Amino acid sequence: MSAFAIETHGLTRRFGEFVAVRDLTFHVAQGEVFGFLGANGAGKTTAMRMLIGLLEPSDGSAQVAGYDIATDSEAVRRNIGYMSQKFSLYDDLTVQENITLYGGIYGLSNAQIAERTHALLGRIGLEHARKELVRRIPLGWKQQLALSVALLHEPKIVFLDEPTGGVDPITRRRFWELIYETAAAGTTVLVTTHYLDEAEYCDRLSIMVEGAIAAMGTPGEVKREFGVTSLDELFLQLTRPGAA
Amino acid sequence: MNAFAGFVRKEAFHILRDRQTFWILLLMPLVQVLIFGYAVRTDVRDVRIAIVDPTPSTATRALVQRFASSSRFQLMGVYPTMQSLDDGFRSGVLRQAVVLPRDADRLLRGQATLPIQLITDGADPNTGSVMQSYATAIIQRWHAESVVRAGSLRIDLATRMRYNPTLESVNLFVPGLIALVLTIVSAMMTAISITREKETGTMEMLLVSPLHPWAIVAGKVAPYVAMGFANVLLVLGAAWGVFGMPLRGSLVLLLAECLLYILNALALGIVISTSAQTQRTAMIAALAGLLLPTLMLSGFIFPLESLPTPLRLFTNIVPARWFLLIVRGIMVKGAGLATLWQETLILVGMTLALLVLGARRLAIRLD
Numbered sequence: 001m002s003a004f005a006i007e008t009h010g011l012t013r014r015f016g017e018f019v020a021v022r023d024l025t026f027h028v029a030q031g032e033v034f035g036f037l038g039a040n041g042a043g044k045t046t047a048m049r050m051l052i053g054l055l056e057p058s059d060g061s062a063q064v065a066g067y068d069i070a071t072d073s074e075a076v077r078r079n080i081g082y083m084s085q086k087f088s089l090y091d092d093l094t095v096q097e098n099i100t101l102y103g104g105i106y107g108l109s110n111a112q113i114a115e116r117t118h119a120l121l122g123r124i125g126l127e128h129a130r131k132e133l134v135r136r137i138p139l140g141w142k143q144q145l146a147l148s149v150a151l152l153h154e155p156k157i158v159f160l161d162e163p164t165g166g167v168d169p170i171t172r173r174r175f176w177e178l179i180y181e182t183a184a185a186g187t188t189v190l191v192t193t194h195y196l197d198e199a200e201y202c203d204r205l206s207i208m209v210e211g212a213i214a215a216m217g218t219p220g221e222v223k224r225e226f227g228v229t230s231l232d233e234l235f236l237q238l239t240r241p242g243a244a
Numbered sequence: 245m246n247a248f249a250g251f252v253r254k255e256a257f258h259i260l261r262d263r264q265t266f267w268i269l270l271l272m273p274l275v276q277v278l279i280f281g282y283a284v285r286t287d288v289r290d291v292r293i294a295i296v297d298p299t300p301s302t303a304t305r306a307l308v309q310r311f312a313s314s315s316r317f318q319l320m321g322v323y324p325t326m327q328s329l330d331d332g333f334r335s336g337v338l339r340q341a342v343v344l345p346r347d348a349d350r351l352l353r354g355q356a357t358l359p360i361q362l363i364t365d366g367a368d369p370n371t372g373s374v375m376q377s378y379a380t381a382i383i384q385r386w387h388a389e390s391v392v393r394a395g396s397l398r399i400d401l402a403t404r405m406r407y408n409p410t411l412e413s414v415n416l417f418v419p420g421l422i423a424l425v426l427t428i429v430s431a432m433m434t435a436i437s438i439t440r441e442k443e444t445g446t447m448e449m450l451l452v453s454p455l456h457p458w459a460i461v462a463g464k465v466a467p468y469v470a471m472g473f474a475n476v477l478l479v480l481g482a483a484w485g486v487f488g489m490p491l492r493g494s495l496v497l498l499l500a501e502c503l504l505y506i507l508n509a510l511a512l513g514i515v516i517s518t519s520a521q522t523q524r525t526a527m528i529a530a531l532a533g534l535l536l537p538t539l540m541l542s543g544f545i546f547p548l549e550s551l552p553t554p555l556r557l558f559t560n561i562v563p564a565r566w567f568l569l570i571v572r573g574i575m576v577k578g579a580g581l582a583t584l585w586q587e588t589l590i591l592v593g594m595t596l597a598l599l600v601l602g603a604r605r606l607a608i609r610l611d
Contacts, residue, residue, distance in 0.1 A: 086445025104250030
């Protein structure tokens with residue numbers, strides 16, 4: 001059993017000639033909020049998809065929640081939650097039906113589902129909309145609901161792929177509060193984003209450039225290492241070397 | 245199994261809540277049976293016919309009488325010359341004409357041959373050839389009975405269309421219609437509903453979950469099996485109740501074969517959905533790749549015998565072709581598994597191959 005929630009060695013993914021993710025080696029401690037930063041197409045999503053078993057690595061290995069992704073993907077699946085960058089609840093089902101469906105898929109009992117539905121809807125203030133079709137509730141709430149559903153089975157690690165795309169600043173703040181609450185309860189959070197202010201909220205982060213990690217550490221560490229005052233500046237320096 | 249049941253329930257919600265699609269899928273087959281049954285007929289009735297007889301006699305009047313009393317024909321007139329025929333054919337007043345020679349009566353009694361011209365409107369070749377054969381039959385019968393010559397050999401040819409003596413087209417189109425409907429409901433709808441989950445991103449959530457990929461696919465197709473089966477019952481019910489189509493073989497065998505074809509169509513839908521990324525692609529692939537062959541290359545619309553050799557060979561891999569043979573065999577000929585085992589085995593083989601193919605492509609998951 002690995003001491004880390006996530007541990008990778010030389011993880012690589014090629015699509016034909018193109019190398020989307022190159023020799024990725026990093027680890028994430030349990031209960032950590034780890035940020036995956038990078039421009040569009042830098043390989044963040046590809047890396048995450050390998051970790052959650054949607055994509056096979058071309059090379060290298062990784063352990064997630066202590067299980068090898070290549071040989072023990074079943075166990076990995078049971079222990080992770082995932083929220084994709086596309087909104088991933090069913091529009092034509094009600095809030096309650098979505099929760100019941102995912103609860104059932106992860107093998108929760110009816111009593112557990114009822115209890116957790118109550119808790120999670122209370123937490124995001126959506127009790128009144130329990131019987132509404134998901135289609136009819138506002139986007140900000142949908143995102144919070146999607147996160148809550150991804151956490152319903154109390155996974156050890158939750159993967160969030162650009163969870164705050166297209167959401168207003170207030171809802172984003174509320175969303176990050178939820179992430180912190182989750183991490184405080186012991187769940188490891190791996191989140192990709194290209195909002196640099198969000199990166200400041202992470203315990204540790206890595207910046208990916210053209211498929212490889214260009215910088216990694218706490219926000220303070222990486223800023224010191226590259227002699228910059230803000231992540232914004234660092235990001236520009238790394239992604240557009242000529243401009244700095 | 246709790247997870248699976250919940251998953252099937254969710255899929256049923258999708259179908260039931262999309263009211264329009266639901267009713268279209270449920271009622272379309274019924275409407276199609278009625279349209280095909282009433283409008284699209286290949287059996288011919290009331291053919292407007294004219295007879296040209298320059299020298300009427302008792303014998304030729306007997307021929308006229310035969311056409312006049314046949315329900316297949318509607319006698320438009322008996323003319324002494326061919327002059328008015330051209331206009332009649334062009335305007336559509338006439339579909340057919342029988343032209344008798346001068347002094348037919350005398351020729352009938354003599355040793356010479358009796359030249360009769362039969363003109364048929366061939367704008368629609370299918371009905372044209374049917375009209376031609378009906379008229380020929382009447383003329384032959386008349387000839388056989390009016391030529392009384394001692395000592396000469398007379399051939400009495402009794403023709404009979406076996407299994408479908410009155411050439412009812414309902415017997416032809418119902419099996420094809422079942423294949424068509426199942427292709428739409430089972431193959432196309434499955435492909436669309438799976439690709440929809442890819443498009444909306446919910447498929448990723450499912451693939452990341454502990455649900456086995458096979459459970460996902462089985463859960464998604466299960467409601468469509470029920471839907472397809474309901475359609476089969478509706479089409480058969482209408483064919484039997486409204487058009488009096490016979491069922492000479494075993495109903496249980498028929499329904500079992502339909503179930504086999506439903507599975508085959510579902511497997512096709514799965515294969516399509518593993519390569520199509522969007523609902524639109526899936527729909528076009530299903531329409532062009534499945535619906536057209538089911539319509540054109542199964543013997544539903546065009547007889548297989550009339551296809552050019554390369555196409556005829558191709559029909560061997562069209563599942564509907566074998567399904568049509570099976571359903572016609574059971575319904576019209578009363579055949580059992582003893583005669584239809586080969587066709588059934590081919591369908592089973594195709595279904596298994598498609599399922600394996602679908603599973604292998606599914607195993608690669610998403611890219």
